Amino acid sequence: MDLKLKALLYISRIMSARRQSSASSYESLLRPDITKSLQTMLATTPIAEDFYLCDTTVSQKETEEEIKEIYLSILNSSEESIVETKSKTSKLLDAIANEPITENGEPSSDELSHFDQTLHVDLHLRYIEHFLNNPLPEGFFSLDCNHGWMIYWLLNAYSVLLDGEVPEHLKKPISAKIMLLVIDEGRGGIAGGPQGQIGHAASTYASVLALVLIGDFDSLALIKKGLHQWFLSLKAPNGSFVMHKGGESDARSTYCVLSVAALLNILTNELLEGASGFLLSCQSYEGGFAGVPNTEAHGGYTFCALAALYLTPDGFRDINMESLLRWLSARQLSLEGGFSGRTNKLVDSCYSFWVGGSFALLEAYLDQATLFNRPALTSYILNCCQDDKRGGLRDKPSTRADFYHTNYALCGLSIAEHQFVRDGLYNFVTKDCLEGSVLTIGVNPIFGIPTMLVSHCLAYFNATAN
Amino acid sequence: MSEPCQIMYSEEYLSTMSSLKQYLETKTYTEEALQVTEEALSLLASHYTAWCFRLDIIKHLGKDLFEELNWCEEVAIANEKNYQIWNYRQRVIELILEDPALAAQFQVRRELPIFQMMISMDEKNHHVWLYRNWFVKRFELYDDAGELEFVNKLIDKDARNNSAWTHKFFLLFSRNDAAENIVAQELDFCREKIALCPQNPSLWNYLLGIYASQERLLVELKDFCGQYANINDEEIKSSFALETLAKIAVEQNDVLLACRYYDLLLQKYDPIRASYWNYLSKKILLNT
Ligand SMILES: [Zn+2]
Numbered sequence: 001m002d003l004k005l006k007a008l009l010y011i012s013r014i015m016s017a018r019r020q021s022s023a024s025s026y027e028s029l030l031r032p033d034i035t036k037s038l039q040t041m042l043a044t045t046p047i048a049e050d051f052y053l054c055d056t057t058v059s060q061k062e063t064e065e066e067i068k069e070i071y072l073s074i075l076n077s078s079e080e081s082i083v084e085t086k087s088k089t090s091k092l093l094d095a096i097a098n099e100p101i102t103e104n105g106e107p108s109s110d111e112l113s114h115f116d117q118t119l120h121v122d123l124h125l126r127y128i129e130h131f132l133n134n135p136l137p138e139g140f141f142s143l144d145c146n147h148g149w150m151i152y153w154l155l156n157a158y159s160v161l162l163d164g165e166v167p168e169h170l171k172k173p174i175s176a177k178i179m180l181l182v183i184d185e186g187r188g189g190i191a192g193g194p195q196g197q198i199g200h201a202a203s204t205y206a207s208v209l210a211l212v213l214i215g216d217f218d219s220l221a222l223i224k225k226g227l228h229q230w231f232l233s234l235k236a237p238n239g240s241f242v243m244h245k246g247g248e249s250d251a252r253s254t255y256c257v258l259s260v261a262a263l264l265n266i267l268t269n270e271l272l273e274g275a276s277g278f279l280l281s282c283q284s285y286e287g288g289f290a291g292v293p294n295t296e297a298h299g300g301y302t303f304c305a306l307a308a309l310y311l312t313p314d315g316f317r318d319i320n321m322e323s324l325l326r327w328l329s330a331r332q333l334s335l336e337g338g339f340s341g342r343t344n345k346l347v348d349s350c351y352s353f354w355v356g357g358s359f360a361l362l363e364a365y366l367d368q369a370t371l372f373n374r375p376a377l378t379s380y381i382l383n384c385c386q387d388d389k390r391g392g393l394r395d396k397p398s399t400r401a402d403f404y405h406t407n408y409a410l411c412g413l414s415i416a417e418h419q420f421v422r423d424g425l426y427n428f429v430t431k432d433c434l435e436g437s438v439l440t441i442g443v444n445p446i447f448g449i450p451t452m453l454v455s456h457c458l459a460y461f462n463a464t465a466n
Numbered sequence: 467m468s469e470p471c472q473i474m475y476s477e478e479y480l481s482t483m484s485s486l487k488q489y490l491e492t493k494t495y496t497e498e499a500l501q502v503t504e505e506a507l508s509l510l511a512s513h514y515t516a517w518c519f520r521l522d523i524i525k526h527l528g529k530d531l532f533e534e535l536n537w538c539e540e541v542a543i544a545n546e547k548n549y550q551i552w553n554y555r556q557r558v559i560e561l562i563l564e565d566p567a568l569a570a571q572f573q574v575r576r577e578l579p580i581f582q583m584m585i586s587m588d589e590k591n592h593h594v595w596l597y598r599n600w601f602v603k604r605f606e607l608y609d610d611a612g613e614l615e616f617v618n619k620l621i622d623k624d625a626r627n628n629s630a631w632t633h634k635f636f637l638l639f640s641r642n643d644a645a646e647n648i649v650a651q652e653l654d655f656c657r658e659k660i661a662l663c664p665q666n667p668s669l670w671n672y673l674l675g676i677y678a679s680q681e682r683l684l685v686e687l688k689d690f691c692g693q694y695a696n697i698n699d700e701e702i703k704s705s706f707a708l709e710t711l712a713k714i715a716v717e718q719n720d721v722l723l724a725c726r727y728y729d730l731l732l733q734k735y736d737p738i739r740a741s742y743w744n745y746l747s748k749k750i751l752l753n754t
Contacts, residue, residue, distance in 0.1 A: 040737050040738070041738065045705070045734070045735050045736065045737070046700075046702065046734060046735065047665060047702050047703065047704065047705060047735060048701065048702065048703045049665075050662065050663045050664060050665065050703070052625065052662045052663035052666075054623070054624035054625060054626055054627075055589070055623075055624050056624055056626035056627065057626065131471070132470050132471065133470075135468065135472045135473070135474050136471055136472065136473045136474065137474055138473070138474050138475065138476050138479075140473045140474075141473055141475055141476070141479050141509070141510065142510065142512075143473070144473060144475075144479075144483075144510060144513070145510070145512055145513055145514060145515075147471060150471045151470060151471055154471070170470055173468070173469060173470050174470055176469075177469050177470060177471075191515075192514070192515075195483045195484060195486065195487040196486065196487035196490040196491055196515065197513075197514075197515045198514075198515045198518065200514060243514075244514060244518070245518065246518045246521065246557065247514060247518075247553065248549075248553045284632065285635055285639070285671070285672075285675030285678065285679060286632075286671045286675065287671075291596065292596065292599070293640075294599060294603075294635075294636040294640045295595065295596055295599050295632065295636070296592065296595060296628060296629050296632040297632075298592065323678070325742065325745075327671075329739050329742040330667060330739075332738055332739065333738075334736070334738045337738070342590075342628055342629075343628040343667050343668050343671060344626040344627070344628045344666070344667060344668050345590065345628070368745060370741050371741050371742060371745055372739075372741055372742065373738050373739070373740065373741060376738060
């Protein structure tokens, strides 16, 4: 058995290595059998139902029905024979990988195997390239205050699929575009778009991440001093930061400032002052975090608060972990497998990262391999969120793909496919959950970009400190 | 290679935004500039720079701030998901309150119709609730009867409206001085709703939230939970009741019982969260 195991792991290692070297086969060669997992999701738990009807129940039931049909069609299909031969290997690997985590019995080999839809890597890359290489149609004016964001979403999704690479020919134009949005060498922040827009902390965050993705550390070095000065001007008396001059201040704006400062090695005590106190005050009675104290716990703000707290000394120590973990766990929906952003709200693929990333931070902090159901999240993303005609990923089956969900669904998939172990102050070593079957590279759950790029950036700014 | 993600703006959009840019650069605070901010915001309500500029113009021109609030309402109704507008509205109201003469004219009640309108369009609109939270804090309306009536109505209509529950918790329990009769009343209210829909997480979160904020022992809930999770008869109406029974067992240091409940959740009643139930079992076993 031991030899067999070693041989299998060896094969899977070769297979995953091949993916990285061959541009023509992005797709992984091993696919885990999801039969059991889907059966668990589809099985109605033996809980007596009540007959209370309300708007929330109706929309929840509609979404469940739609997704149930998708999962049932997978279970009812018997896939082509090529996967059959793979399934034996994958089942064995599955059993090995799952052994320490779940207490499921031996996978029976007589049953038919079923698989998640493949990730349409080529199609998604084409979708991304199309929008990066061509002018955007008129309707995109609605994102005119989010130019940095559009670049980040598209480039990051691309790099998560392609081992941290971005298209070479785009590096210069992207750098030029972002530098045009920089105001007064950073002393006014980075604007969300052209035509006189002022600096905005979230746009600054997205634009800085885009520069890290293209490896343009020289440009970042030019503006980091200015940005530090600007961040100080955004500091609010309660320890948070305002989004822009006269703007709102909440966990999101605080995260945007602290995370950029950490990446550029300008996270000074002045910036940190009072921040963790503010962030901790955003934890709600439900356990999740809200944007401002005493409002509703929300997946997006929970991520922002946790990632920002991770950057503060001892910030995690004073979180109510018990209620946080309870709330995060409740985000995963039984049938859908994906996460919702708030209690009694619908599944949405972007929370695969907001909630998934929060889990990853806790797993690293608590030294736990997995605290949520990774196969179920993977099934939701792969089977319910891909536009398999035009490319791109979507919130849920009834919606259309967009840049935002394409990026965060893929980042969520990355979280589901990896385990996270602390590595230095702000980085993580990621391990494939199932060797040979990962479709994405590891994303750093503080910054939302590939871990290797975070390493490059931190190394650059540590070396150039002083 | 042209600019990545360049937008093919319409003529109208481009000309409005370029005149806005001119006014911005020259810091021109005139009626014409004000008009341009209105045009810009009607095209793109998320244009934060236009909002900031508009406020500067209003201040410089000494515009009627109450008129400005009316205008805001029209924009809000046309742009449900926009959030800049609520921040802007707060800032206009702050300007009103800074001036004693205007402050005397400001009626808190004037904010209610727009809330009603916005909430009827989307009962869980995060930005509108955020604004309502600010509004209650700003005018200290925690004990306002109308405020409580407003959330109770929404909860009666949809007991799964978690935004309404959150607002209720904020009104009653965010100041740490909830009177004993309020606590008792809310616990009753909550129990009644649980009887209607035992598998509704908003209710259990609210209930557990009260217990935590009041530092009460959960063991009080043992019989109540038993009604919804009777493991001897194998009749489970709520996984949350079962979970709460596990919490009670932990509270009482009955590790084996707690693990038994966690195992039921893991195996049968809430298997999607197997990793979580497993983690909790392991944690309490390690602590003993
Ligand atoms: Zn979403």
